[in-house]
Amino acid sequence: MKTFLILFVALFSVSLMAQDYDASSIEVSKSDVEHFIKNYPAIEKEFENYDATEFDYKPESGGDIQSFITALEGHEEANKIVRKYGYTDLPDWAMKTWTIAMTYVSLKMEGEAMPAMQEAIKQIENDESMTPEQKEAALAQMKSVMGAMETAYAPSTNPKNVAAVKPYVNQLDALFDGDDD
Numbered sequence: 062m063k064t065f066l067i068l069f070v071a072l073f074s075v076s077l078m079a080q081d082y083d084a085s086s087i088e089v090s091k092s093d094v095e096h097f098i099k100n101y102p103a104i105e106k107e108f109e110n111y112d113a114t115e116f117d118y119k120p121e122s123g124g125d126i127q128s129f130i131t132a133l134e135g136h137e138e139a140n141k142i143v144r145k146y147g148y149t150d151l152p153d154w155a156m157k158t159w160t161i162a163m164t165y166v167s168l169k170m171e172g173e174a175m176p177a178m179q180e181a182i183k184q185i186e187n188d189e190s191m192t193p194e195q196k197e198a199a200l201a202q203m204k205s206v207m208g209a210m211e212t213a214y215a216p217s218t219n220p221k222n223v224a225a226v227k228p229y230v231n232q233l234d235a236l237f238d239g240d241d242d
Contacts, residue, residue: 087160091225097161098232100146104154107142160219164226165233167218170210172230178207 136151143154185191185199226233 086219087156088219088221089157089160089164089225091228093157094161094225094229094233096147097158098229098236101158101236104142104146107145108139160222161226161233164218164222165230165237168223168227168230174210175207178203178210 140151143151146154148154148157182200182203185196185203188196191199
């Protein structure tokens with residue numbers, strides 16, 4: 062269920078950004094990544110049955126990371142789920158999952174999205190059917206998007222996290238690609 066991870070990462074990212082959180086301070090190890098790969102499908106299945114209707118956190122109301130973690134801690138059933146799979150508690154699982162996912166996205170962006178965007182820039186520059194003004198506008202837009210992407214994911218590129226996650230990119234690809242339920 063790719064949607065589960067996407068929603069989790071989005072919600073968690075918004076809460077971290079709301080307080081200008083330094084994501085590079087969170088570190089994961091290769092064993093954390095292996096543990097995540099092994100247990101994520103089972104945790105995801107359990108969360109599909111988890112009723113979080115009383116989850117009391119609204120990032121749009123300006124909540125910070127502590128409010129988010131406090132909201133997570135109040136859900137003993139969810140804590141039991143992640144403890145069953147070797148995590149200390151829900152905040153421990155959330156921080157490790159978020160860090161692994163953001164580092165993975167950063168690596169994928171570096172390896173796939175950025176080269177594709179560089180190629181698109183070359184195509185715009187070489188497009189004889191565009192006026193100089195059109196090229197200038199298109200290039201400015203592409204460079205703006207690239208800058209925003211780099212800014213969004215740069216904090217998640219702690220070198221230790223990159224070293225821990227990079228060897229598992231193919232396994233994470235398979236995990237996330239097969240996660241479309």
